[in-house]
Amino acid sequence: METFIPHAPVGPVSREVPAVGYVHGYSEREAARLGDQADVLAELLHSGTRYPDGSRVLEVGCGVGAQTRHLVGHSPGARLVAVDRSAQSLAIARARVAEHAPGALVEWRQADLFALPFDEGAFDHVFVCFVLEHLADPADALERLRRVLRPGGSLTVIEGDHGSVFFHPDSAPARAVIDCQARLQAAAGGDASLGRRLLPLLEAAGFTDARVRPRTVYADRTREWLRAGFTRDTFVAAIASVRDEALAAGLATPDEWDLGIEQLRLAAAGEGTFHYTFFKAVARRLER
Ligand SMILES: C[S@@+](CC[C@H](N)C(=O)[O-])C[C@H]1O[C@@H](n2cnc3c(N)ncnc32)[C@H](O)[C@@H]1O
Secondary structure (H helix, E strand, O other): OOOOOOOOOOOOOOOOOOOOOOOOOOOHHHHHHHHHHHHHOHHHHHOOOOOOOOOEEEEEOOOOOOOHHHHHHHOOOOEEEEEEOOHHHHHHHHHHHHHHOOOOOEEEEEOOHHHOOOOOOOEEEEEEEOOHHHOOOHHHHHHHHHHHEEEEEEEEEEEOOHHHOEEEOOOHHHHHHHHHHHHHHHHOOOOOOHHHHHHHHHHHOOEEEEEEEEEEEEEOHHHHHHHHHHHHHHHHHHHHOOHHHHHHOOOOOHHHHHHHHHHHHHHHOOOOEEEEEEEEEEEEEOOO
């Protein structure tokens, strides 16, 4: 697959944006959105990720278990430890995995990835999805994940990049609402365009053999399931979910916001098309 070179974020970053927590929050709607996203993208994101029976695997930032269920589905014999700092998300994750994969070997732990309660070298593999893009110091996070890997163990990271978005019909108001979400994420310390930085981040954190590959979603009317599942119910839903925060931060007026969302929705209807690229990286901790 060819690598798409993302365009710059849309619009000038002029107004000061007050800091908020995790940009999408922890609501029931957000839990459902993460589940939709993981299910519709399961093959795209998880292909190539299989862990041997008996291997010790750590998933960091498991959230509501949206990826965890696919991890256990693809690697039913691995011994998975799933960590998140949110007790509320962990409870949902536990129930979700119990429902979809009863008997799965998962240990659930509430912990902060910057203070992981594990020994150095405790895991054969670490898996992280859509977490680094929300952190103020992803380089520090990667160093901490490297320490809990055994020498030679692998890290898999999947992150998005909002710079990779383009769609038809193109619309400046629609691009502006996407930019509002990216600015809110930046104000909370994150980077909605982190995907393109994975290779330098991994190398700076001391990983070896790092390779990053694009995983592209392109949806049009010939792939209605993807258009509904990804464009409408995942991407547009994620942008639409930050309306209150964007308005409170003065990033858009209610009319500007509503027009932008309305025009963005056209990418999932009629002759509309939508493109997004995720980046998936695999790297190893150096052998001793
Ligand atoms: C966008 S969600 C992604 C969840 C899941 N990986 C997925 O793909 O659906 C980010 C998750 O990272 C968790 N998180 C953020 N910072 C964290 C930290 N410092 N330690 C542990 N978890 C963290 C959040 O609580 C949230 O559940």
